[in-house]
Structures are given as structure tokens and as C-alpha cells.
Amino acid sequence: MGGYGVSLVGHCHPKIVQAIKEQCERLLSCHSSLYNDKRAELIEKLIRILPKGLTRMFLSNSGAEAIECAIKIAVKYTGKNEFISMIRGYHGKTLGALSATWNPKYRDPFKSILVPSFKFTPFGRIDRAEDAVTDKTAAIIIEPIQGEGGVHLPPDDFLKEIRRLCDERGILLIMDEIQTGLGRTGKMWASEHWNVKPDIICISKALASGIPIGVTAAREDIMNSLSIGEHTSTFSGNPIACAAASATIDVILEEKLVERARNIGEYFKRLLLKLQDKHPIIRDVRGLGLMIGLEFRFSIHNILSEALRSGVLLLHSGRNIIRFLPPLVIEKKHLENVVDILDGILRKEERRIKTAR
Numbered sequence: 001m002g003g004y005g006v007s008l009v010g011h012c013h014p015k016i017v018q019a020i021k022e023q024c025e026r027l028l029s030c031h032s033s034l035y036n037d038k039r040a041e042l043i044e045k046l047i048r049i050l051p052k053g054l055t056r057m058f059l060s061n062s063g064a065e066a067i068e069c070a071i072k073i074a075v076k077y078t079g080k081n082e083f084i085s086m087i088r089g090y091h092g093k094t095l096g097a098l099s100a101t102w103n104p105k106y107r108d109p110f111k112s113i114l115v116p117s118f119k120f121t122p123f124g125r126i127d128r129a130e131d132a133v134t135d136k137t138a139a140i141i142i143e144p145i146q147g148e149g150g151v152h153l154p155p156d157d158f159l160k161e162i163r164r165l166c167d168e169r170g171i172l173l174i175m176d177e178i179q180t181g182l183g184r185t186g187k188m189w190a191s192e193h194w195n196v197k198p199d200i201i202c203i204s205k206a207l208a209s210g211i212p213i214g215v216t217a218a219r220e221d222i223m224n225s226l227s228i229g230e231h232t233s234t235f236s237g238n239p240i241a242c243a244a245a246s247a248t249i250d251v252i253l254e255e256k257l258v259e260r261a262r263n264i265g266e267y268f269k270r271l272l273l274k275l276q277d278k279h280p281i282i283r284d285v286r287g288l289g290l291m292i293g294l295e296f297r298f299s300i301h302n303i304l305s306e307a308l309r310s311g312v313l314l315l316h317s318g319r320n321i322i323r324f325l326p327p328l329v330i331e332k333k334h335l336e337n338v339v340d341i342l343d344g345i346l347r348k349e350e351r352r353i354k355t356a357r
């Protein structure tokens with residue numbers, strides 16, 4: 001589970017703990033209307049790793065907040081108010097982010113107060129996205145690989161086509177890399193797998209290794225459309241969060257975790273494909289780097305609780321998909337152990353299903 005994707009560099013990495021301790025002794029809080037050295041340091045480091053040109057950023061405290069800011073700047077920059085989001089897309093649960101989130105389970109209880117100008121089109125169908133565009137469309141918001149929705153990869157040309165559509169129709173492309181970013185998929189940003197550069201990018205989750213932070217980064221002309229005071233938050237750019245995030249970026253680069261995710265991710269996928277050969281109840285193995293989905297032909301409720309009893313904390317997407325988001329520092333022996341445990345559980349499950357028939 002890896003802390004829902006937060007523990008990218010593992011748990012309590014000594015360099016990050018040290019950075020947090022040092023900052024605690026210097027300054028706990030500093031409103032973003034004032035200069036702060038740790039914030040400046042983080043922004044410089046982010047500019048070095050972000051897609052070129054995304055040099056202006058708003059710092060916040062969560063993934064959903066990073067999305068809220070992206071929605072507001074898209075409206076401000078384009079003067080338009082419609083959005084296109086993807087079926088099975090997930091962007092958070094605050095009202096703006098929930099308006100962009102597809103799952104009816106999360107939306108329906110609050111439907112009456114959600115932003116009405118969000119349309120949902122199938123992930124992978126450029127024709128449907130084209131049909132949904134109007135003269136009022138401000139932005140398309142998309143995860144490069146859908147996480148919560150079940151680890152779905154886009155068809156090969158889809159993100160490129162979305163970029164083309166945005167360019168042709170003067171629409172902004174908001175890339176939600178909250179779950180996929182920072183090396184998780186074997187590239188610093190998952191959108192790099194398809195050579196697609198967004199106008200606005202949202203980052204959060206693993207960035208500060210567990211200290212709350214969100215980042216919305218955009219081109220300068222886009223971010224400048226916000227006037228001073230139009231979008232603020234008391235804790236925005238908190239120095240402890242910035243110190244933790246700055247140290248996290250150092251660790252990702254120093255320990256070459258992006259390459260590690262690619263290599264060890266391929267190894268893990270091979271193990272899971274072998275497991276699929278043995279167990280036909282596994283319908284699909286898919287993913288990139290260390291973001292891997294294992295889809296079953298039935299509910300995985302029993303598998304999750306059995307795994308927990310054996311010491312493996314698994315994350316699910318919906319009722320039949322296991323979503324692996326392990327730390328990028330995980331070792332082969334841990335992954336082999338997980339696969340062995342799953343092998344035993346699946347053998348038991350298959351026996352149970354047979355006798356129930």
C-alpha cells in the first residue's frame with residue numbers, strides 16, 4: 001500500500017527526519033506573503049525536475065487543494081468555465097476536486113452543490129473528448145495513469161491527442177500527477193512516457209514524505225492571471241513541509257529512485273505475470289514502474305483480509321483490483337515475499353470457489 005502512495009522513499013528516511021528536525025528548531029510557520037528560505041529552496045528544486053516552462057507555483061496542503069488551484073487559474077486565464085474530466089478519473093473530495101471526480105459513490109450525496117460545468121468522457125476516446133469541447137471549455141483535467149479508478153493506462157496516442165486538441169481549441173491541459181509523479185512510474189512524471197507536456201501540473205502525496213503539501217505549477221503567463229490575494233491559504237508553503245519536500249527530492253535524485261522504480265517495477269510485474277499464469281482468477285496485470293494493478297475476476301475482499309493476516313497491507317481499487325503502490329526503495333526479497341503470500345492465498349481462494357460450486 002505504501003501509505004496510499006505517500007511513502008515513496010520509505011518510512012522515516014533519516015535525511016527527511018533530519019531536515020524536519022532542523023527546520024522545527026528554526027521556524028515552524030511563515031505565511032507565504034513573506035519570503036522563506038526553505039520555500040525558495042524547494043521551488044528552485046521543483047523547477048529543476050518539473051517539465052520545462054512550468055516555473056510558477058502555488059503551494060498548498062493536499063492533493064485536492066492543488067486541484068482547486070488548477071481549476072481556479074484555468075477559469076481566470078481562459079475566461080471560460082467548462083471542464084472536461086475523465087470517466088473513472090479521481091481528483092479528490094473537496095467541492096471543486098469532487099466536481100472533477102467521476103465515481104458516483106463519492107459525488108452523488110453532494111450532487112446538488114457540485115460545480116455543474118464538468119463533463120466526463122471515456123479515458124482513451126479522443127473522439128468523445130472532441131465532441132465534448134465547446135467555446136466555453138477552459139481545461140481538460142486528466143491523470144496520465146488512472147490510479148483510484150483501477151490503474152488504467154491510456155492507449156498509446158491518447159495523451160498526445162488530448163494535447164493536440166487542447167492546442168487546437170485554446171484549452172489548458174491540467175495533468176494530475178498527484179499519484180503518478182516523482183518517479184512512481186519509472187519516469188519523473190508519468191506524462192513523460194508519452195512525451196506530453198501539460199500547461200498546469202498538480203503534485204502532492206509523496207512530495208514531502210508524509211508532511212501535508214500540495215503544489216500547482218503552471219506556465220508564468222497562466223499563473224500571472226491570478227491577482228494577488230485571489231487564491232491564498234494560511235499554511236501555504238509551510239517551512240516544515242518545504243524542508244521535508246526539499247529533502248525528499250534530494251533523496252529521490254541521490255538514490256536514483258526513478259530508475260529503481262523502472263527496474264524493480266519490471267521485475268515485480270514479471271513475478272505477477274507468472275502468478276497470473278498459475279492462477280486464472282487473475283484477469284489482468286498492468287502498470288508502469290511501481291504502480292501496478294492486479295485485476296481479479298471477482299471481489300478481492302477475502303484476499304485483502306487474508307493478506308493482512310499474513311502481514312501484507314494491500315490497497316484496492318474498486319471491488320476487484322489490487323493497486324500496488326510500494327515504496328520505491330522496496331527490495332526484491334520483499335516483493336518475492338508478497339508474491340509467495342499471494343500465491344498461497346489464491347490457491348486457498350481457488351479451492352474455496354471450487355467447493356462452493
Ligand SMILES: Cc1ncc(COP(=O)(O)O)c(C=O)c1O
Nearest residue numbers: 062063064090091092147178179
Ligand atoms: C490522482 C489523485 N488526485 C488527487 C488526489 C487527492 O489528494 P488528497 O487526498 O491529498 O486530497 C488523489 C488522492 O488519492 C489522487 O490519487
